[in-house]
Amino acid sequence: MxxxxxxxxxxxxxxxxxDIACQxxxxxxFKILERNYRKPWGEIDIIAERAGIVRFLEVKAVSRENLGxxxxxxxxxxxxxxxxxxxxxxxxxxxxxxxxxxxxxxxxVDVVGVILDEHSQKARCRLIEQALGDNL
Numbered sequence: 206m207x208x209x210x211x212x213x214x215x216x217x218x219x220x221x222x223x224d225i226a227c228q229x230x231x232x233x234x235f236k237i238l239e240r241n242y243r244k245p246w247g248e249i250d251i252i253a254e255r256a257g258i259v260r261f262l263e264v265k266a267v268s269r270e271n272l273g274x275x276x277x278x279x280x281x282x283x284x285x286x287x288x289x290x291x292x293x294x295x296x297x298x299x300x301x302x303x304x305x306x307x308x309x310x311x312x313x314v315d316v317v318g319v320i321l322d323e324h325s326q327k328a329r330c331r332l333i334e335q336a337l338g339d340n341l
Contacts, residue, residue: 214268222266222319222328223250229317229330235260247298251317259312261299263287263336266319284318284333292316292337313337 227237235253242249251262265283296314303312316333 218266218268218321219264221321221323223264225266225319225321225328226262226264226317226330227251229319229332230262233332242298242302244298244301246301247294249295249298249302252302257310259299259303259308259310261295261302261312261314263292263295263314263316264319265316266321269320269322270324282318282331283320284316284331284336287316287336289337296337 223240227240230251230253231237233255235255237251237253238259239252240250242252249261250264251260253260253262265286267283292314299312299314303310313335314337316336318331318333320329322328
């Protein structure tokens with residue numbers, strides 16, 4: 206598979222993963238405010254709100270078919286691909302978003318991990334709340 210093909214697969218899996226993450230979050234009582242918020246200094250996959258707290262969500266998705274060995278799936282956690290550096294960038298972008306909106310509410314950075322099974326059209330999602338802890 207060429208680099209372009211791999212990039213196209215990654216983008217497709219990412220888009221499907223974000224769609225599934227939104228459905229997952231809505232079932233958990235989140236209201237989706239925005240998707241794919243992009244600025245020169247950073248991007249946020251999903252901006253949502255629940256219980257008066259604004260949530261800035263990084264989505265990490267992987268296709269089960271790309272994992273290879275079935276035994277690895279149970280141990281694989283795509284949400285762990287969200288590095289501290291990436292989450293700090295999301296947090297800085299979130300701060301600027303809140304300032305631009307003049308929104309004084311609390312906010313936090315969360316991560317959603319999605320493992321897709323494209324053949325069965327099913328997915329497993331895992332939500333990690335306050336992924337940076339209290340030390341934004």
